[in-house]
Amino acid sequence: MTGRYDRAEVIHGRVDWATVAIWLLLVALGWLNLYAAVYDETRGAFDFASRYGMQLIWIGAALVVALVVMLVDDKFCHILAYPIYGIFLVLMLSTLVLSPEIKGARAWLMMGPVAIQPAEFMKFGMSLALARLMSNFGFSLGRPIDFLRVMVVLLVPVGVMFLQHDVGSAVVYASFLFMFYREGLWRWIYIVLGIVVGLFFGSFWVTDTGLLILILLGCCFGFGFTFRNWRAPLIYLAILALVSVSGWIVLNGVGFEWRYYWVLLGSALVSLPVVVGAAYARRLRGFWVYVVMFLGSLAFVSAADIVFDSLDLHQQKRILDTLGVESDARGWGYNVNQSKIAIGSGGLLGKGYLEGTQTKFHFVPEQSTDFIFCTVGEEWGFVGSVVVLGLFCVLILRLVRMGERCQEPFGRIYCYSVAGIFLMHVLINVGMTVGLVPVIGIPLPFFSYGGSSFMAFTLLLVVAVRLDLGSGDIEASRING
Amino acid sequence: MKEGVLRIFVVVVFVVLVARLFVIQIVDGSYKTAAENNALRYEVLYPPRGEVLDRNGEFIIQSREAYDLMVVPRDMEAFDTLLLCRIVDVPLPRMRSQLKRAAAYSQRRPSVVVPQLSKETKLLLDELRIAGFYTVYRTVRSYPRKIAGNLLGYVNEVNTADLERDDYYRSGDYIGRSGIEGAYEEHLRGDKGVKVNMVDVHGIVKGSYGDGVYDTLPVAGRTLTSSLDAGLQALAEELMAGKVGSVVAIEPSTGEILVMANGPTYDPDELVGRERGNNYARLANDNLRPMWNRAVQAPYPPGSTFKMVNALIGLEEDVLKPDYMYECNLGYHFGNLSVACHPHWSPLDLRGAIMTSCNAYFCYVLRNILDKPSYGGIMRGGYDNWADKVRSFGFGQKLGTDFLGEREGNVYGSGYYDDLYRGRWNSLTVLSLAIGQGELGCTPLQMANFAAIIANRGHYFIPHVIKEIEGVAMDRKFFEPHYAGVAPEHFESVVDGMYMAAHEDGGTVKTYGMVPGLDICGKTGTAQNPHGQDHSVFLGFAPRDNPRIAIYVYVENGGFGASVAVPVGSLIMEQYLTGAISRPHLVEYLKEKKINYPHYDRQI
Incomplete structure (x- = not known):
């Protein structure tokens, strides 16, 4: 036919419209929700100076940026990856000197009337830079020199964020572990990390007895899984349970009022030589892993507990504070409790749009930024929350799918990075409002107030969509068309 | 295989979040104790404002106990307005206009109806338990020697500029405006406390929420010693x-x-x-400008x-x-x-x-x-x-x-x-x-x-x-x-x-x-x-x-x-x-x- 092609038309045919639709839906819901969070019946009608007004301006700007990104050649992403990374790194460094201190962190850069937060955009720069680096021919994460390069690209900005006292933003960079897994990072790192993180948080939620039971179950499960032998661990657990429970009852009967924890711990430790002996006799290689895991977990938990408990309350708060757990004049549990009350009071269907009471009284601090999900939970209820979370879930799964669909490693790495970043933000942000994760002040994509984060998330997503479209496809369609 | 694991991981994360939401929104009823959603009332506990002594240890500014009558318009029911007016000694038209103003400000947020009532009046009001009304402890200033007006300064209600400048303040709070009261505001004001109460549909306090774990006590303002004699x-x-x-x-x-x-x-x-x-108006209009x-x-x-x-x-x-x-x-x-x-x-x-x-x-x-x-x-x-x-x-x-x-x-x-x-x-x-x-x-x-x-x-x-x-x-x-x-x-x-x-x-x-x-x-x-x-x-x-x-x-x-x-x-x-x-x-x-x-x- 004719050799001419209309670029816009081609784009129209190939764009992952489902992703775009989810994005637009999230933006719309996010803005409506922000309006509700800031909504004040005492104020007048629409007001551009208010937070929802400002956010609307940002949304407009983001749409323009999105359109521009869709229309430029995707090779630019490749070419500009390092320069973009470099520019944001320089901007971040300049915040150390130039920026005023806001809420204890030096992370904002004043550009005339707008304050931008280079750390938010750094996620975008980092995703591009890592995609560029890791898509080099012959790159392998298993090779020490390549691994080192990745660490340098990753840890330099993270270091700057620690200098800015912006621990929240730094934690997000753990999300690149998601992409590294896909690119073949050593599996054991994930297992060890998983256990350490699990135990750390576990020690905040469950009692020591619960934690001990979990550790025992975990070891037995691992054993069963590795040796395809489920009978032995089950029998062991049964005996252990029987002995410890009856022992506990008897001990209490004779007057030793010990807690069950100590009895169970004692029984487990006493049984350890027996179990080790039996395993050794059967030549089960690799069995030591689970013994080390069991003892290591116990040591980790008790060490963390002993150290933490020996500090006085004020020092504990300090530690939680430095861990990125927010400190508040009314005690560090205050925010989370307020937030849970707000969400919990929403019930199944919520109180209705603009009808929230908890969020209106400013009981929940950082209502329009970090704790924006409270308004969702309170006004839209369980159903609304699940819809919002469902949209995020589908969005992330689509990103994974787009990554797999890419023919170039560059696109795949980039899409996985974006998926990881979104997952991390949703997990931490929603997790902290429902009390699952310690309070770390990071935004919920498209929901939290803030121009920098909104723009950064838009860029992350739109570039992924653009990369998914691919330049090869356009050429191909031209030839075919 | 790898992407399969990652997909499962993503789904598990979301399932955990949804499960947690299910627990706190549907299963656990403690977040919505009463039928209405106004189960919790956050009562601000005001600290007594710091006092000022002269160089010989004599009080020149003291804090006196007083109570503000608050209203949450949404919780109001029909009540004997005349009786209330008699108790707090406010003429009926003024009471009506105050209530109207409170309703115009917010249906849900508390407003001050009558400020600075005596303890006796507060006890009477507590006995009456009029739905939607309650009293909060405040302190007001008194000046035993009645001296140095300009130097000591005065205290008045915060304005919108104060509210925007410093998030310590809430509408209806007092702030030191001039003189010592103004210059030493941050030392004098103390720290506010909060008490989370469970309240039934009639606005009657049923007890403290979570056994008071979430309550904090107010910290009194600091005492200043002046060099004045x-x-x-x-x-x-x-x-x-x-x-x-x-x-x-x-x-x-x-x-x-x-x-x-x-x-x-x-x-x-x-x-x-x-x-x-x-x-204030009289002093401000005085030709000799006493202020x-x-x-x-x-x-x-x-x-x-x-x-x-x-x-x-x-x-x-x-x-x-x-x-x-x-x-x-x-x-x-x-x-x-x-x-x-x-x-x-x-x-x-x-x-x-x-x-x-x-x-x-x-x-x-x-x-x-x-x-x-x-x-x-x-x-x-x-x-x-x-x-x-x-x-x-x-x-x-x-x-x-x-x-x-x-x-x-x-x-x-x-x-x-x-x-x-x-x-x-x-x-x-x-x-x-x-x-x-x-x-x-x-x-x-x-x-x-x-x-x-x-x-x-x-x-x-x-x-x-x-x-x-x-x-x-x-x-x-x-x-x-x-x-x-x-x-x-x-x-x-x-x-x-x-x-x-x-x-x-x-x-x-x-x-x-x-x-x-x-x-x-x-x-x-x-x-x-x-x-x-x-x-x-x-x-x-x-x-x-x-x-x-x-x-x-x-x-x-x-x-x-x-x-x-x-x-x-x-x-x-x-x-x-x-x-x-x-x-x-x-x-x-x-x-x-x-x-x-x-x-x-x-x-x-």
């Missing part, structure tokens, strides 16, 4: 009755302000309670009390020696310019000139300073050198005191005269500066500080009214000496002159100022002004060696310095140093003395 301040205010002006007394060795009294003043209790609005803190805001011409500044600069510049003699022929005459003087012996030296307050002598001194040859003329630095030296005494700038509202006063640079006279002026043009007139404005605080500098022979400490903050160290700057640009050895002859003024026949201060045994040193001033009678001024300190009090008295249109300002200053010093007054008739005379101020009425 309440008794002395009260005496100064009595003596200034019926007059417009100001008295400031400072302890020279520390810079602590002992007295800061204005005439006219007001009773600080007038700005507390229900009549506050009316009283203007003249002590730190009025740039008065200092008159002859400024002569010592010129003497000291002359000595430092080496254009004057204490034994230099100048003639005075009823004034200073040069060409057709004259500065008049009163009759006294002539010629006289520096000590005699200060003692008799000779105008001519200081005209010679100022001209010698300004025209000192080494500066090459008045416009090439002679004048600016003088002005810099004047500023080194703290004039023409804020001293950096610890309360709000201080003004700079005026000491102009040579550029001012260049503009005014288009570059054609000389030492004769500015001759009135020699006797503290002309383009010169000094606040009473600055002049009292100058008295302290003479008393200390060359240095001062920044004058301040708070000497101790409970649990917090004072700012270091109040303990660091500031040196005037004149060496200590030049002060002795000036002190001699001031001593002679109060002790030798013919001295301007002696008649009403001398108190045997107190070694008072002083200087009168009689400042000309365009508003009729001269202002009566006195600057002094006592005793001569190791002075314990430095004072400045300014009485607008009081006539000769010796007639009003001197006895006021002398009585206050006597009371402070001896704890008694030996001349009660003088106190009675001054209390009764009223001065008319027709020009204040015309100003409006």
Whole structure:
């Protein structure tokens, strides 16, 4: 036919419209929700100076940026990856000197009337830079020199964020572990990390007895899984349970009022030589892993507990504070409790749009930024929350799918990075409002107030969509068309 | 395989979040205890505001228990409005308009209906339990000595600017607005507490939520110890009755302000309670401007009390020696310019000139300073050198005191005269500066500080009214000496002159100022002004060696310095140093003395 092609038309045919639709839906819901969070019946009608007004301006700007990104050649992403990374790194460094201190962190850069937060955009720069680096021919994460390069690209900005006292933003960079897994990072790192993180948080939620039971179950499960032998661990657990429970009852009967924890711990430790002996006799290689895991977990938990408990309350708060757990004049549990009350009071269907009471009284601090999900939970209820979370879930799964669909490693790495970043933000942000994760002040994509984060998330997503479209496809369609 | 694991991981994360939401929104009922969603009421617990003591441990600001009646319009039901009005003693129309205003502000947020009720009223209201209403504990100010209104400042409700500036405040909170209340707001306000109560649909408290784990206690504001002497301040205010002006007394060795009294003043209790609005309007509209803190805001011409500044600069510049003699022929005459003087012996030296307050002598001194040859003329630095030296005494700038509202006063640079006279002026043009007139404005605080500098022979400490903050160290700057640009050895002859003024026949201060045994040193001033009678001024300190009090008295249109300002200053010093007054008739005379101020009425 004719050799001419209309670029816009081609784009129209190939764009992952489902992703775009989810994005637009999230933006719309996010803005409506922000309006509700800031909504004040005492104020007048629409007001551009208010937070929802400002956010609307940002949304407009983001749409323009999105359109521009869709229309430029995707090779630019490749070419500009390092320069973009470099520019944001320089901007971040300049915040150390130039920026005023806001809420204890030096992370904002004043550009005339707008304050931008280079750390938010750094996620975008980092995703591009890592995609560029890791898509080099012959790159392998298993090779020490390549691994080192990745660490340098990753840890330099993270270091700057620690200098800015912006621990929240730094934690997000753990999300690149998601992409590294896909690119073949050593599996054991994930297992060890998983256990350490699990135990750390576990020690905040469950009692020591619960934690001990979990550790025992975990070891037995691992054993069963590795040796395809489920009978032995089950029998062991049964005996252990029987002995410890009856022992506990008897001990209490004779007057030793010990807690069950100590009895169970004692029984487990006493049984350890027996179990080790039996395993050794059967030549089960690799069995030591689970013994080390069991003892290591116990040591980790008790060490963390002993150290933490020996500090006085004020020092504990300090530690939680430095861990990125927010400190508040009314005690560090205050925010989370307020937030849970707000969400919990929403019930199944919520109180209705603009009808929230908890969020209106400013009981929940950082209502329009970090704790924006409270308004969702309170006004839209369980159903609304699940819809919002469902949209995020589908969005992330689509990103994974787009990554797999890419023919170039560059696109795949980039899409996985974006998926990881979104997952991390949703997990931490929603997790902290429902009390699952310690309070770390990071935004919920498209929901939290803030121009920098909104723009950064838009860029992350739109570039992924653009990369998914691919330049090869356009050429191909031209030839075919 | 790998992407499969990651997909499962993503789904698991979301399932965990949803499960958690399911638990807190559907399963766990404790987040919505009552049928209505207003189960929890967050009651702010207000801390008592910090109190202020005087230097002898006597209360000058106290916090009194009071209760505000609050309403949450949404929770209101039909009730006996008349009964409520009777209990809180508010007329029905006012109650109606208050409730309307509360509803217009917010249906859900509490508003104050009637502020500052007594404990008895609060107990009555608690018994009635009217749905939608409750009382909160607040403190209101009371002023046992009823003194120093302007200095202590007042407290009022926060405005929108305060709310935006500092998120400590919520609508209806009180904030220190001026004086000590304003300057020490962050120390005085304390920390608020919060009490989370479970409330049923009738608005009745059913108990504390979560056994009070989420409650915090308020922390009371800090107690401040003022350097003021309440008794002395009260005496100064009595003596200034019926007059417009100001008295400031400072302890020279520390810079602590002992007295800061204005005439006219007001009773600080007038700005507390229900009549506050009316009283405020009355005071604000008073022609004599009682709410203007003249002590730190009025740039008065200092008159002859400024002569010592010129003497000291002359000595430092080496254009004057204490034994230099100048003639005075009823004034200073040069060409057709004259500065008049009163009759006294002539010629006289520096000590005699200060003692008799000779105008001519200081005209010679100022001209010698300004025209000192080494500066090459008045416009090439002679004048600016003088002005810099004047500023080194703290004039023409804020001293950096610890309360709000201080003004700079005026000491102009040579550029001012260049503009005014288009570059054609000389030492004769500015001759009135020699006797503290002309383009010169000094606040009473600055002049009292100058008295302290003479008393200390060359240095001062920044004058301040708070000497101790409970649990917090004072700012270091109040303990660091500031040196005037004149060496200590030049002060002795000036002190001699001031001593002679109060002790030798013919001295301007002696008649009403001398108190045997107190070694008072002083200087009168009689400042000309365009508003009729001269202002009566006195600057002094006592005793001569190791002075314990430095004072400045300014009485607008009081006539000769010796007639009003001197006895006021002398009585206050006597009371402070001896704890008694030996001349009660003088106190009675001054209390009764009223001065008319027709020009204040015309100003409006």
